[in-house]
Amino acid sequence: MAIGLILGTSRTKSNSRILADALLKGTEHQILDINEISLLDFEDSRHESVPVSLDESSQTLMNFLLEHNVIVIATPIYWYGIPGKLKVLLDRLSHVFRQPDFKKQKPREVIILAVGGDQPRIKGLPLILQFQHIFDFVDIPFQHYVLAEGNKPGDVSYDQRALAEVAWLREYMMKRENYEGQI
Amino acid sequence: MAIGLILGTSRTKSNSRILADALLKGTEHQILDINEISLLDFEDSRHESVPVSLDESSQTLMNFLLEHNVIVIATPIYWYGIPGKLKVLLDRLSHVFRQPDFKKQKPREVIILAVGGDQPRIKGLPLILQFQHIFDFVDIPFQHYVLAEGNKPGDVSYDQRALAEVAWLREYMMKRENYEGQI
Amino acid sequence: MAIGLILGTSRTKSNSRILADALLKGTEHQILDINEISLLDFEDSRHESVPVSLDESSQTLMNFLLEHNVIVIATPIYWYGIPGKLKVLLDRLSHVFRQPDFKKQKPREVIILAVGGDQPRIKGLPLILQFQHIFDFVDIPFQHYVLAEGNKPGDVSYDQRALAEVAWLREYMMKRENYEGQI
Amino acid sequence: MAIGLILGTSRTKSNSRILADALLKGTEHQILDINEISLLDFEDSRHESVPVSLDESSQTLMNFLLEHNVIVIATPIYWYGIPGKLKVLLDRLSHVFRQPDFKKQKPREVIILAVGGDQPRIKGLPLILQFQHIFDFVDIPFQHYVLAEGNKPGDVSYDQRALAEVAWLREYMMKRENYEGQI
Numbered sequence: 001m002a003i004g005l006i007l008g009t010s011r012t013k014s015n016s017r018i019l020a021d022a023l024l025k026g027t028e029h030q031i032l033d034i035n036e037i038s039l040l041d042f043e044d045s046r047h048e049s050v051p052v053s054l055d056e057s058s059q060t061l062m063n064f065l066l067e068h069n070v071i072v073i074a075t076p077i078y079w080y081g082i083p084g085k086l087k088v089l090l091d092r093l094s095h096v097f098r099q100p101d102f103k104k105q106k107p108r109e110v111i112i113l114a115v116g117g118d119q120p121r122i123k124g125l126p127l128i129l130q131f132q133h134i135f136d137f138v139d140i141p142f143q144h145y146v147l148a149e150g151n152k153p154g155d156v157s158y159d160q161r162a163l164a165e166v167a168w169l170r171e172y173m174m175k176r177e178n179y180e181g182q183i
Numbered sequence: 184m185a186i187g188l189i190l191g192t193s194r195t196k197s198n199s200r201i202l203a204d205a206l207l208k209g210t211e212h213q214i215l216d217i218n219e220i221s222l223l224d225f226e227d228s229r230h231e232s233v234p235v236s237l238d239e240s241s242q243t244l245m246n247f248l249l250e251h252n253v254i255v256i257a258t259p260i261y262w263y264g265i266p267g268k269l270k271v272l273l274d275r276l277s278h279v280f281r282q283p284d285f286k287k288q289k290p291r292e293v294i295i296l297a298v299g300g301d302q303p304r305i306k307g308l309p310l311i312l313q314f315q316h317i318f319d320f321v322d323i324p325f326q327h328y329v330l331a332e333g334n335k336p337g338d339v340s341y342d343q344r345a346l347a348e349v350a351w352l353r354e355y356m357m358k359r360e361n362y363e364g365q366i
Numbered sequence: 367m368a369i370g371l372i373l374g375t376s377r378t379k380s381n382s383r384i385l386a387d388a389l390l391k392g393t394e395h396q397i398l399d400i401n402e403i404s405l406l407d408f409e410d411s412r413h414e415s416v417p418v419s420l421d422e423s424s425q426t427l428m429n430f431l432l433e434h435n436v437i438v439i440a441t442p443i444y445w446y447g448i449p450g451k452l453k454v455l456l457d458r459l460s461h462v463f464r465q466p467d468f469k470k471q472k473p474r475e476v477i478i479l480a481v482g483g484d485q486p487r488i489k490g491l492p493l494i495l496q497f498q499h500i501f502d503f504v505d506i507p508f509q510h511y512v513l514a515e516g517n518k519p520g521d522v523s524y525d526q527r528a529l530a531e532v533a534w535l536r537e538y539m540m541k542r543e544n545y546e547g548q549i
Numbered sequence: 550m551a552i553g554l555i556l557g558t559s560r561t562k563s564n565s566r567i568l569a570d571a572l573l574k575g576t577e578h579q580i581l582d583i584n585e586i587s588l589l590d591f592e593d594s595r596h597e598s599v600p601v602s603l604d605e606s607s608q609t610l611m612n613f614l615l616e617h618n619v620i621v622i623a624t625p626i627y628w629y630g631i632p633g634k635l636k637v638l639l640d641r642l643s644h645v646f647r648q649p650d651f652k653k654q655k656p657r658e659v660i661i662l663a664v665g666g667d668q669p670r671i672k673g674l675p676l677i678l679q680f681q682h683i684f685d686f687v688d689i690p691f692q693h694y695v696l697a698e699g700n701k702p703g704d705v706s707y708d709q710r711a712l713a714e715v716a717w718l719r720e721y722m723m724k725r726e727n728y729e730g731q732i
Contacts, residue, residue, distance in 0.1 A: 080316040081264060084271030091267045121509055122498050123316050125491050129309035129678075132488050133263040137301070143487055144527070161510070161534055168530040304692055305681050308674050312495075315671050326670055327710070344693070344717055351713040446682040447630060450637030457633045484686070492678035499629040499672050 002177055003029035004068030004107075008075030008086035010035060015115040015150035018157060020074035022166045023113065023173070029072075032064045034085050054099070058092040062102060070173065071107045071140075073131075077116030077124050090134070097138045110135055111144045111169065115162075117151035144169060185360055186212035187251030187290075191258030191269035193218060198298040198333035201340060203257035205349045206296065206356070212255075215247045217268050237282070241275040245285060253356065254290045254323075256314075260299030260307050273317070280321045293318055294327045294352065298345075300334035327352060368543055369395035370434030370473075374441030374452035376401060381481040381516035384523060386440035388532045389479065389539070395438075398430045400451050420465070424458040428468060436539065437473045437506075439497075443482030443490050456500070463504045476501055477510045477535065481528075483517035510535060551726055552578035553617030553656075557624030557635035559584060564664040564699035567706060569623035571715045572662065572722075578621075581613045583634050603648070607641040611651060619722065620656045620689075622680075626665030626673050639683070646687045659684055660693045660718065664711075666700035693718060 005024060009016045037057055054062065065071065075086055082090065096102055112131055116124050124147040135142035146169065148162030149155065156162060188207060192199045220240055237245065248254065258269055265273065279285055295314055299307050307330040318325035329352065331345030332338065339345060371390060375382045403423055420428065431437065441452055448456065462468055478497055482490050490513040501508035512535065514528030515521065522528060554573060558565045586606055603611065614620065624635055631639065645651055661680055665673050673696040684691035695718065697711030698704065705711060 078274050079270075079276060079320075080313045081270065084267055084269075084274045086267075087261075087264065087270045088267030091261050093262060118316075118320070119509065121511070122494070125495060126309040126312035126316070128488070129312070129491060130263045133301075133306050133309070137262075143485065145487070161531075161538070164530060164534040165527075168527055172527070302692065304694070305677070308678060311671070312674060326668065328670070344714075344721070347713060347717040348710075351710055355710070444636075444640050445642060445686075446679045448636065450633055450635075450640045452633075453627075453630065453636045454633030457627050459628060484682075489682050492675040492682065495675035495678070496629045499667075499675065503628075503667070 002069045003027060003173070004064050004071050005029050005031045006064070006071065006073045006075075006086075006089075007031055007033045007035075008073060008083050010083070010085065011076075011153060013153045014076065015148070015153065015156035016074040016076050016113060018154070019113045019115060019146065019148055019162065019166055020072060022163060023072065023074075023111075023170050027173075030064075030068070032060070034083075034089060037089070054095050055092075057089060058095040061089060061092050062096040062099060065096065065107055066101060066105050069108050071110045072113065073110065074113040075115075077114050077120060077127060080116075080118075080123055081127050081130070093134070093138060102138075106138070106140050108141065109144075110140050110142045111173075112142070113146050113148065113166070115148045115150045115156055117149070117155075120147040120149050144172070185252045186210060186356070187247050187254050188212055188214045189247070189254065189256045189258075189269075189272075190214060190216045190218075191256060191266050193266070193268065194259075194336060196336045197259065198331070198336065198339035199257040199259050199296060201337070202296045202298060202329065202331055202345065202349055203255060205346060206255065206257075206294075206353050210356075213247075213251070215243070217266075217272060220272070237278055238275075240272060241278040244272060244275050245279040245282060248279065248290055249284060249288050252291050254293045255296065256293065257296040258298075260297050260303060260310060263299075263301075263306055264310050264313070276317070276321060285321075289321070289323050291324065292327075293323050293325045294356075295325070296329050296331065296349070298331045298333045298339055300332070300338075303330040303332050327355070368435045369393055369539070370430050370437050371395055371397045372430070372437065372439045372441075372452075372455075373397055373399045373401075374439060374449050376449070376451065377442075377519060379519045380442065381514070381519065381522035382440040382442050382479060384520070385479045385481060385512065385514055385528065385532055386438060388529060389438065389440075389477075389536050393539075396430075396434070398426070400449075400455060403455070420461050421458075423455060424461040427455060427458050428462040428465060431462065431473055432467060432471050435474050437476045438479065439476065440479040441481075443480050443486060443493060446482070446484075446489055447493050447496070459500070459504060468504075472504070472506050474507065475510075476506050476508045477539075478508070479512050479514065479532070481514045481516045481522050483515070483521075486513040486515050510538070551618045552576060552722070553613055553620050554578050554580045555613070555620065555622045555624075555635075555638075556580055556582045556584075557622060557632050559632070559634065560625075560702060562702045563625065564697070564702065564705035565623040565625050565662060567703070568662045568664060568695065568697055568711065568715055569621060571712060572621065572623075572660075572719050576722075579613075579617070581609070583632075583638060586638070603644050604641075606638060607644040610638060610641050611645040611648060614645065614656055615650060615654050618657050620659045621662065622659065623662040624664075626663050626669060626676060629665070629667075629672055630676050630679070642683070642687060651687075655687070655689050657690065658693075659689050659691045660722075661691070662695050662697065662715070664697045664699045664705050666698070666704075669696040669698050693721070 005020055128145055146162055146165045149159045188203055311328055329345050329348045332342045371386055494511055512528055512531045515525045554569055677694055695711055695714045698708045
């Protein structure tokens with residue numbers, strides 16, 4: 001299946017979920033919900049003499065990346081960056097990107113939807129710059145993101161610009177999938 | 184006591200610890216070690232109808248901030264940003280900055296020491312921009328940071344520029360403490 | 367009149383002009399075209415003992431800012447930043463923002479349209495961060511920008527996402543003008 | 550000769566000149582002073598059908614880059630970015646980087662010294678990010694920069710941290726030159 005959605009929110013009725021739904025409603029997609037996996041902290045074992053086997057969360061992350069062509073990360077912006085728990089998961093990329101399987105079969109695009117309460121289109125840019133470096137490093141194309149405004153649950157429904165961008169992205173994804181499906 | 188060090192590393196012989204030692208050796212300071220506190224994930228309860236009491240980690244973070252004039256955060260750069268577990272702690276600022284005590288008695292300066300393996304002086308800048316927004320928001324002055332290079336444990340000892348910057352920062356902190364101590 | 371367009375391009379059939387037309391077609395607006403003013407270099411006379419009178423270009427820039435509620439800057443991205451000649455003009459803000467008239471009667475919003483050939487939505491972000499600091503300093507609200515892709519003249523017509531964002535911005539500006547017109 | 554200094558200031562007793570002197574005093578180096586070249590605006594002729602010959606300023610810039618191993622750019626920060634006249638010169642890179650000579654014989658390192666009056670170590674970062682993209686594009690290594698504080702002429706002499714960083718950079722350049730000289 002083509003689309004995998006990583007949900008970085010700890011709320012059930014979250015703004016980032018609303019945005020993800022607007023993008024993916026009616027499409028076939030799978031969800032990796034940060035709330036449904038148990039995360040011990042990432043152990044930095046890059047320099048251990050004995051190779052460390054992938055822990056459960058790293059395995060979950062790797063499988064999810066391998067199984068989808070397009071990865072959408074929908075997340076609130078906490079303190080101008082990636083929420084802690086989502087970052088604990090993404091830190092596991094240190095294990096994942098070393099796996100031979102990952103090198104052979106990466107997603108061909110990643111899309112970021114991020115919702116923040118304090119001028120997200122400006123103050124969310126360090127987050128986008130960080131994701132640029134992350135996806136450059138693991139060599140997954142990243143060119144589309146939406147920075148949306150929302151503080152209280154549901155707020156994002158009033159960010160008409162974000163909704164227009166998501167509507168455009170939805171069309172873009174549909175076209176791309178169909179086109180490639182025909183080949 | 185004047186100086187509080189927040190250690191964001193999960194390694195025992197870490198590069199960020201080496202840098203922090205170079206800055207603070209022989210000074211009186213206290214350490215908040217991310218490894219020694221147990222962190223459940225941050226619950227985003229900003230919009231609950233009933234105010235939520237501070238959990239243990241939030242209380243620890245708040246007390247640490249209240250008790251020190253200068254906060255040094257020494258951390259590895261994981262995936263071009265704040266390590267997951269440290270971010271889980273810092274996300275608790277959402278509880279802390281709402282406390283009346285915090286508003287009355289903040290640290291008067293924060294200093295960041297960050298060690299990364301991939302061109303940290305360039306690719307570590309989104310991290311610095313993020314910290315700028317964080318400390319602007321909670322209104323704690325932030326002007327000094329060191330971006331150091333290190334991958335394998337001990338590497339940072341070869342980053343002569345970072346060590347020179349830390350040596351200068353050490354002098355700066357000593358002068359400032361003494362000067363203010365005399366008043 | 368409400369809208370003033372600053373054109374930062376040296377081409378006649380430029381991508382940034384196409385984008386500006388898409389935004390402003392049919393509206394009443396005035397244009398400050400960087401090609402039609404002669405620019406000597408900005409002289410940094412901030413610290414001269416004798417106050418320096420505004421040169422012609424500074425006067426032109428100030429009048430243009432005073433006479434419009436909304437300023438749109440449409441510009442190519444040259445070397446990941448503001449084109450030299452446009453920057454020579456904007457450097458004159460050092461004279462302009464000191465004028466009492468400017469403090470009393472600023473534009474209430476600025477919008478940036480920037481077109482670049484090398485991943486503008488990512489590599490154009492330092493330009494946006496720079497504009498953020500500029501407009502924070504002179505205290506003019508800045509929240510909307512479009513980063514569009516284009517290299518050869520006319521290219522931008524194929525950037526469907528940028529065109530969708532501009533279409534949204536057009537609606538936003540129209541609504542805002544009407545609403546305020548009724549008050 | 551090894552070192553070429555590009556001076557981007559329009560003042561004679563400028564802070565960026567003071568910083569450059571601290572770095573290069575007693576070394577053999579040549580200076581390209583932005584004040585001493587006459588700059589017409591850059592013409593964007595990338596897409597003209599007839600190739601355009603290098604204008605005088607582009608030729609000057611190219612020769613300067615070809616003749617030096619290390620390029621130091623010392624510049625004030627104007628409006629959180631590159632001063633207009635310096636940018637008009639640097640925009641000529643569009644001509645220069647297409648020349649076969651340039652591809653064969655580039656500087657092996659560029660160093661930036663930038664002086665600003667408004668929290669340069671934080672608000673000067675978009676400038677550094679821009680230079681990163683510029684030098685990535687033309688494939689010249691860039692890893693060292695100093696962001697110094699200064700507003701009135703001479704101010705930078707009080708920025709002890711910047712002076713310490715420059716002193717370190719001076720040692721670094723000397724060692725590197727000698728080491729390579731011996732080979």
